[in-house]
Amino acid sequence: MALNVLFAAHDGLWADYKDHLPVAFANAGLDVDLSRDHAPADVDYIVFAPHPALTDFTPFTRTKGVLSLWAGVETIVTNETLTQPLARMVNPGLTQGMVEWVTGHVLRHHLGMDRHIHTQDGTWDQTVPPLAPERKVCVLGLGALGAACAEAIAALGFDVSGWSRSQKSIAGVTCFAGDAGMTDALKDAEIVVLLLPNTADTENALNAETLALLAKGAFIVNPGRGPLIDDDALLAALDSGQVAHATLDVFRVEPLPADHPYWAHPRVTVTPHIAAETRPETAAAVIAANIKRCEAGEPMHNLVDRGAGY
Known part of the structure; x- marks a missing residue:
């Protein structure tokens, strides 16, 4: 039976996935009836992205798992009607996109590229950047995306530290954990990359106190979640020179309102939540593989810890 x-x-997502998912299911040897209209009592699995039409999971009494199309699950993890296993999206396309975006902006700030891109005024400025081993980079959040980015940056020779809630071990990265560990990780960091999940514990992780730990003139790169940053504290740090520049891809309100101070600030780069996108082809393969695991009696990969929030 299918x-x-x-x-x-x-x-819009249906248009992206309606062709890729059937191919992935067939490649995984699964007989699947994929639809947008199954009756709740007949549904075995849900491929999900937050939208108003599905907020109550109570009628899905037969459903064995909910597979998120997003890496972040903060908009669904607190839904009390969702009692089925929930898997977040981790896939090679998403990871590769994040590694490329983060590495590009870390190198941009490390090399001082903006000086030459924006100052074509005839000044012969031979300011030479330090070499990578002389630059301290901190990655806050060492999940699948954070670990991949930390490894890529370390492979370029940077002095990389990382922080996570629980202790991790990553080759070439000095890993810290716990409250005291975040202080140690941020101390004198010159470039900070934010890839923490959005939870009550991580909101405003970068605030006036933690920004003061950084090296004077540090750079902030945030492709993680908007609420990780206290916006007022960051603007104050930019104006004082404690932070030289912030490259921000995510915000508390999206799209970022046209009158938000970030748009006009000379030391802020706004990118419109494009750092990493779930690619339908690779994501479809991950979904099919997880359903196959569940059908074989194995736990799905990347299951969400409801208590931790991710």
């Missing part, structure tokens, strides 16, 4: 898989996401 498995009934409900695609519960907005119209």
